[in-house]
Amino acid sequence: MRLLLINPNTSASMTEKAAIAARAVAASGTEIIAATSRMGPASIEGYYDGALAVPGLLSELRERRTTGYDGAIIACFDDTGLEAARALCDVPILGLCESAVATAGFLAQRFTVVTTLERSRVLIDNLIQRYGMGGRAKVRASDIAVLELEDAASGAIGKLRAEIERALEEDGAEAIVLGCAGMTDLARELQEIYGVPVIDGVAAAVKQAEALVSLGLSTSKRGSYASPLPKPFSGAMSNFAAKHVPTLT
Amino acid sequence: MRLLLINPNTSASMTEKAAIAARAVAASGTEIIAATSRMGPASIEGYYDGALAVPGLLSELRERRTTGYDGAIIACFDDTGLEAARALCDVPILGLCESAVATAGFLAQRFTVVTTLERSRVLIDNLIQRYGMGGRAKVRASDIAVLELEDAASGAIGKLRAEIERALEEDGAEAIVLGCAGMTDLARELQEIYGVPVIDGVAAAVKQAEALVSLGLSTSKRGSYASPLPKPFSGAMSNFAAKHVPTLT
Amino acid sequence: MRLLLINPNTSASMTEKAAIAARAVAASGTEIIAATSRMGPASIEGYYDGALAVPGLLSELRERRTTGYDGAIIACFDDTGLEAARALCDVPILGLCESAVATAGFLAQRFTVVTTLERSRVLIDNLIQRYGMGGRAKVRASDIAVLELEDAASGAIGKLRAEIERALEEDGAEAIVLGCAGMTDLARELQEIYGVPVIDGVAAAVKQAEALVSLGLSTSKRGSYASPLPKPFSGAMSNFAAKHVPTLT
Amino acid sequence: MRLLLINPNTSASMTEKAAIAARAVAASGTEIIAATSRMGPASIEGYYDGALAVPGLLSELRERRTTGYDGAIIACFDDTGLEAARALCDVPILGLCESAVATAGFLAQRFTVVTTLERSRVLIDNLIQRYGMGGRAKVRASDIAVLELEDAASGAIGKLRAEIERALEEDGAEAIVLGCAGMTDLARELQEIYGVPVIDGVAAAVKQAEALVSLGLSTSKRGSYASPLPKPFSGAMSNFAAKHVPTLT
Amino acid sequence: MRLLLINPNTSASMTEKAAIAARAVAASGTEIIAATSRMGPASIEGYYDGALAVPGLLSELRERRTTGYDGAIIACFDDTGLEAARALCDVPILGLCESAVATAGFLAQRFTVVTTLERSRVLIDNLIQRYGMGGRAKVRASDIAVLELEDAASGAIGKLRAEIERALEEDGAEAIVLGCAGMTDLARELQEIYGVPVIDGVAAAVKQAEALVSLGLSTSKRGSYASPLPKPFSGAMSNFAAKHVPTLT
Amino acid sequence: MRLLLINPNTSASMTEKAAIAARAVAASGTEIIAATSRMGPASIEGYYDGALAVPGLLSELRERRTTGYDGAIIACFDDTGLEAARALCDVPILGLCESAVATAGFLAQRFTVVTTLERSRVLIDNLIQRYGMGGRAKVRASDIAVLELEDAASGAIGKLRAEIERALEEDGAEAIVLGCAGMTDLARELQEIYGVPVIDGVAAAVKQAEALVSLGLSTSKRGSYASPLPKPFSGAMSNFAAKHVPTLT
Structure with missing residues (x-):
């Protein structure tokens, strides 16, 4: 294949x-x-x-x-x-979004997508409503530019982790979806840290x-x-x- | 302006x-x-x-x-x-779609959009759901190619009228929205024929x-x-x- | 006309x-x-x-x-x-409400209506759900009596501005709708202050x-x-x- | 009491x-x-x-x-x-409407309200959406004027029964709600005829x-x-x- | 009976x-x-x-x-x-849930269900969406085990009251539904304390x-x-x- | 695995x-x-x-x-x-249902589930609403008892095919989901006959x-x-x- x-x-x-x-x-x-x-x-x-x-x-x-x-x-x-x-x-x-939220839906009843910039937040929220997950998923922006994810010194990962923590605490998220293709390498590690499913769209x-x-x-x-x-x-x-x-x- | x-x-x-x-x-x-x-x-x-x-x-x-x-x-x-x-x-x-359905919403509580090809029907229905009119509006295709609307001999207008009549009868439509920019010249006449508001997106x-x-x-x-x-x-x-x-x- | x-x-x-x-x-x-x-x-x-x-x-x-x-x-x-x-x-x-939220919908994907008293908040929220904007708009009350808006000394404008600021910060509002006919004279000035569209229902x-x-x-x-x-x-x-x-x- | x-x-x-x-x-x-x-x-x-x-x-x-x-x-x-x-x-x-649809909801997962005139159909459908039953209930008009229900010779009951039969056949209705206070005397008899719950709003x-x-x-x-x-x-x-x-x- | x-x-x-x-x-x-x-x-x-x-x-x-x-x-x-x-x-x-939320719906346009454990929160929220109250009701967990409600020394009532207060303040709740059969004896007293309808599912x-x-x-x-x-x-x-x-x- | x-x-x-x-x-x-x-x-x-x-x-x-x-x-x-x-x-x-409808969602924007008995139709429709596909999928019953699917002489396949044909014609279905585990052996053949994706839940x-x-x-x-x-x-x-x-x- x-x-x-x-x-x-x-x-x-x-x-x-x-x-x-x-x-x-x-x-x-x-x-x-x-x-x-x-x-x-x-x-x-x-x-x-x-x-x-x-x-x-x-x-x-x-x-x-x-x-x-x-x-x-x-x-x-x-x-x-x-x-x-x-x-x-x-x-x-x-x-990636459609695949990731369908996957998350098999694992959790409520979950949060954490994406990069505020300008993408509503765009993704609209996708999620269209995919039928509007009642189950929230979207949060972590104020990271996409290309900052390529730069270890950018502080991007700290911002992402802070937003995941807010999702767990404030949203009652049962799983996390990483809302950018540039975050794909972080899923495994974040899953271990937070003990909830962390879904990467590429995978x-x-x-x-x-x-x-x-x-x-x-x-x-x-x-x-x-x-x-x-x-x-x-x-x-x-x-x-x-x-x-x-x-x- | x-x-x-x-x-x-x-x-x-x-x-x-x-x-x-x-x-x-x-x-x-x-x-x-x-x-x-x-x-x-x-x-x-x-x-x-x-x-x-x-x-x-x-x-x-x-x-x-x-x-x-x-x-x-x-x-x-x-x-x-x-x-x-x-x-x-x-x-x-x-x-045009967003303008037309907002306009229709001021005139009627239930209405039907009549568009051209079946392949556009779901696309427009998705727009309408996103614009918040999913509970008020239906979409029908009348099996007309867009460029047929430019050709008086194509029979397009007959198909369009037949679909409008089904909308009035079967959907209980209180108004009709013409779902293609190529239908813009027909609105006035159809409104007179059917006695309900007929909304053209260009106007x-x-x-x-x-x-x-x-x-x-x-x-x-x-x-x-x-x-x-x-x-x-x-x-x-x-x-x-x-x-x-x-x-x- | x-x-x-x-x-x-x-x-x-x-x-x-x-x-x-x-x-x-x-x-x-x-x-x-x-x-x-x-x-x-x-x-x-x-x-x-x-x-x-x-x-x-x-x-x-x-x-x-x-x-x-x-x-x-x-x-x-x-x-x-x-x-x-x-x-x-x-x-x-x-x-006014139907006109204002339809207008806001052409300018912003998410917006907040700021109204007067808490007793009107749910009433307006019900209107907005019916007009199909429930997924896009929030409603906030600013604890102002309608007739206080006629009285410059009432502090009403300060309460209104505080609520608009909360809408921008907490709701991610992309535009503001003024939810009372008595606020109609404030739209222009608030739009300049906050740099987002501020929609008045009368206009x-x-x-x-x-x-x-x-x-x-x-x-x-x-x-x-x-x-x-x-x-x-x-x-x-x-x-x-x-x-x-x-x-x- | x-x-x-x-x-x-x-x-x-x-x-x-x-x-x-x-x-x-x-x-x-x-x-x-x-x-x-x-x-x-x-x-x-x-x-x-x-x-x-x-x-x-x-x-x-x-x-x-x-x-x-x-x-x-x-x-x-x-x-x-x-x-x-x-x-x-x-x-x-x-x-009556709110009481009747709440009652119907305890007895059936899908039901149909049969009302009088077409002009009341959308009005009641809007109520039902607001009461949260929009996904479970349909509304049908039977083309009866309210005061015809007071007149045994009006043929109103025949129209009502025909519409109930369409609801059972076409909607898969599991129960029927009578959508007019003037139908209150018919509920018992219709329930016996059709073998499904027939709910009267007054009761x-x-x-x-x-x-x-x-x-x-x-x-x-x-x-x-x-x-x-x-x-x-x-x-x-x-x-x-x-x-x-x-x-x- | x-x-x-x-x-x-x-x-x-x-x-x-x-x-x-x-x-x-x-x-x-x-x-x-x-x-x-x-x-x-x-x-x-x-x-x-x-x-x-x-x-x-x-x-x-x-x-x-x-x-x-x-x-x-x-x-x-x-x-x-x-x-x-x-x-x-x-x-x-x-x-109990279906009865209680239908009852609350006659008394208030927005209300909050306060239940016991976080694991029951989404379960009840799903029920409420299905009963059509998703746009009107929120669900909160108060971190009480069901059997703690049988034990006056457990501190359960204090937790419950704190959560009701958050519902009134943060949700704008107009009524409270007690989301556990074990809370049935508390409804009257809580209604007097808070001055809003408090609905018990058993009753x-x-x-x-x-x-x-x-x-x-x-x-x-x-x-x-x-x-x-x-x-x-x-x-x-x-x-x-x-x-x-x-x-x- | x-x-x-x-x-x-x-x-x-x-x-x-x-x-x-x-x-x-x-x-x-x-x-x-x-x-x-x-x-x-x-x-x-x-x-x-x-x-x-x-x-x-x-x-x-x-x-x-x-x-x-x-x-x-x-x-x-x-x-x-x-x-x-x-x-x-x-x-x-x-x-099976959750897997099949998620799979169908990657292939088609509108689809129909064809199940066995009328008594299962609403049950599955409720699942589909909960999985967020209520706006995209319809459910039809084909009046087949589950165990009839085990009996070649029962006429079950003819009923199933008739219902699929209605789904294509009346619902505008872009794909078909087989709504019973007992239909799993029929998917390939039906897909070839009808030229649309036919999804089996087991697979x-x-x-x-x-x-x-x-x-x-x-x-x-x-x-x-x-x-x-x-x-x-x-x-x-x-x-x-x-x-x-x-x-x-």
Whole structure:
């Protein structure tokens, strides 16, 4: 099984970190193909960055179909471009937020997502409401810039831990979800410290992708994820007109 | 007051139709500046088209700031790129769906949105749930391709009318919202035929934009619509790195 | 365009304040006809006052139809008698709360309504849930009596500002809605102080009324706002039996 | 125990029918004091009628306190004036809709309310959403005018039965709630015919009132039902200014 | 009227306390038959205890049918086994939580349930969401073990009072629901201290059972509470195969 | 990895069918240990059967800990005893409904669960609301008794297919979830016939269990799934008093 792990931002160091996390949990027969978007922002912090990351993400999904993959993971907790990617491809596409909160739901009845900046808090809260977890999950921002997570001297981990502690105390959180792909290396350690499940979206998404592929399940092409209709595209998007990415057989 | 009416698809004929509708309802002091995206799909039918329309939309918003506008309307019923545009700009940004359902809410307690293709139905239903109208509004698809609305011989209007009649009979609809920018020229006539309010998103959005501008209100820059943070962008998106579009003063 | 601005309480000083606010934002062709109810409580604080204000409100709507108006605004943030007025009249009827929260929804994803007394807090929270903003808006009471807002020496403004500050800090509010018609003169100044949109219901309702009238839209007469059926009325209500208020033509 | 059963419309025949239903289920120590409003519409069909019925209702509640009652029932399925009455009085106040759906909730997980006119359908559906039963209950209109229920030759019962049959078949209803005070005499017979619980609001409200009174529980005076504040009232409402109706001791 | 009050835990002292509370509020013609489960845990604290209490509860319901009862109350605030009991029996079955929150809903628009241990908090919150009170009620744990309530020296009452005070201050609670059958003797006193309605589930359930029985209403046997189908049972459950408990006639 | 697959009903033929389905999708290193409850009903149809199946289920979970398992699956679509099992055990516990609807949520925005009897429809609908999928999923009953699925001549498959066709046509379903463990052998074939994802709960739960175990995640022991407190148990339940089932190390 070949899983494409696409980082929709253009920071190769974050791709590398996510790839390490993904390979650490992948089954023995799973190959993780890590890819970094070549078009868009260096990090995704809010709606503007997210929107401009999508064409680069879709481009990778389309171009890499020739070498083949059985499923793909969008390595950003904002689930950037998730619906568009599902419409484009036949193979299963997983987002980190959707995978992580579904996973948390099997382990705890109430949990808290701890993300980076305040500007992402409501964005993630909206995702969670849409995924049906609005009555079970809270979202907290810890005032960390995404790229600070790459810098051990930034104090980011201290801020993250303080916010987790507030979640346990004030929210009655039974589990913690790490709300940024850049936190993926911290999950194990934080789980040991706090004695509650700590869920990393990258790891969760790898297992969900493996599950769907091995079950022979793929994105529905009936209704809202129907394959794109053929039509002209203009300007820098003109090479996007081709049809959807079929399942390899 | 100058309002930018951006068609996020690249079909100039649809821009023209929307501009006519906008100018027909604009106040005497309002100038409608119609713009067609130069980058992206010829029509927006589903998530894939929508995602690829956003950079072209944001590009118009940025480039036209030098000539100035006081508010902008995204002329697609899917509210394509609405959050990203709000994060980018200080001036008010209106979407058709959000404007139309808020308007309908002042006139009726239960109403139905009639859109084009089945693939857009759930997308719009998700918007409506997010805008808080899930308990009051239903969405129906009438099996019309967006560009068929440009072709009088397509039978599109007959399909649309049949679906409106089902909404009145089966949903107990008290008003009808037309769920596609391409239907904007039909609202008046349908309202006369059926004797219930028929709301067109283009007209609704023009009035909401005028309202916000004249009240001196603008998009909040605190929280989820905070202005984009400066950061590097790569590839075809590299010219998007500049910061947000300030309010003209 | 003639808009009737009815204060459903009997305090002419509040009518005057609301009329000033309304005229300050009305379009050049809009005439604001201010009216004070002649029957009911001097201020509306809670359900009892609200219920007893409705006949006076409906009476004004009926009696003034001979001189004509194209739309009406009920100048109380509790949206007192809004549904009954919509059933009575063909012309658009706007409430302050409904108008203000719809307006806030175009500018911010999360916002807080700051009202006067604790007894009004749940009443407004119920309105907001019904208008579909329950997941996006909080309501706070600032422990001010409505008529204290008329008295500069009452300390009311200090209490209001303290509550706004708590909303920004504790709720993560991206915008503030002023939850009483008596606060209408404070919106501009508070917006400058806090740097977030501050929405006043009177101003919002004027623009919504102008929008609906200029779009040729009116209250649906199908379903829950159908015109009153002719029937006998007894006692002090016996002069209310006449049928609904038709749109002027 | 003395329970005041107030018919908020002015039709004495409906009061009589409701009183018979109330006395049929009242406990041996319960006295039902039937009262007909002397001010307002002859029947309540929609928001306009409802609003104009409230002062008459509140007037009865106030005037009859001298002779005393321990609880009161508002004998209209629209729960006309329920919050205002609760604010006015210390004693428990029950509405038919609230009582009936709470009762139905103990007997069935899904049920349908069958009411009279289409114009009341959404009004009742809004009540049900507010009472928290929106996910469990549907509302259907059977196209019967309220006063047709007083006329055996009107065909009203046939329409009502047809609608109940649709509720059982199409909604999977496990119980039926009769959505009009004028249907109170039909509950027993319909229950026998259809073999599912058929709940009448008058009977349900009597038992809820008895329950609250015998438990020594009364309306909370903290928060949204706090007693009216003393203030001037004008016009025909000027005699309403007095404070709330205290519990008899 | 004979009401079976079953304590689903095996602590006879708690049964006794609940029986005293039940008899204190029962109508003159109501006989309370108190029963203690003979199979299961000594107290119910969380899902595991609750699940293992159900067969003992169902067993009592079945065995006691020969001596007859007209309705039954499950004397645990977790509403342990409520749906299974309703499927088993024709007579009305009441739970404490469902009865108490329905009762509170007639008296207050916002209220707080104060329960014992943190492990029961989310369980009760889930019940409340399901009963439709999620938008109106909060749940708080006061860190009291159930059996501490039997021990005056445990400090349990002090903890309970502190939590009620937080509910009044921080939640804006208009009423308090006591969230454990073991608190039934405290309601009256706490109501006097705090001046808001304090609702005890045992008392509320007795009155609801009396109401349903006297109205001739019983659990719907159509749909989700249909009587058990005959089928083989194995092991210690083999004596449970008999069909449902019919209404006495 | 050793996964315990417990059939909570006592029909060994259904266990065998579920075990075949589980082994067909299990990863190469996963051992499926199939177990049939020895205590309770032969099939689970409604709340009564479900409640009486739980002690047998918990008994298996406890007794088999000596031979060890890393996770467990409760092989009934009603998620019978799921919370109690999670409180008992440290290892992950998966239910079929929760696993299947989470899986469907990755593939489709709207889907329909097709179950057996009408009496299970509302039960499953309640689960789905609680799992947050109420706005996305419908439930349909196909009027099949569970054990009919074991009998090729029963016509059960024809009924099931007819209901799936209604789901596609009337609900706009984008995917189908099979709502009974006894349908597990039909998923592949139905998926080929209808061209939409068809999700079987047994297969979905196996992959979710593998995912959680391989990620080192386990049920939270903080809050609502905290391990049972030590306490006396009486009667046939007296051997249940021991504490929770620890994770094997």
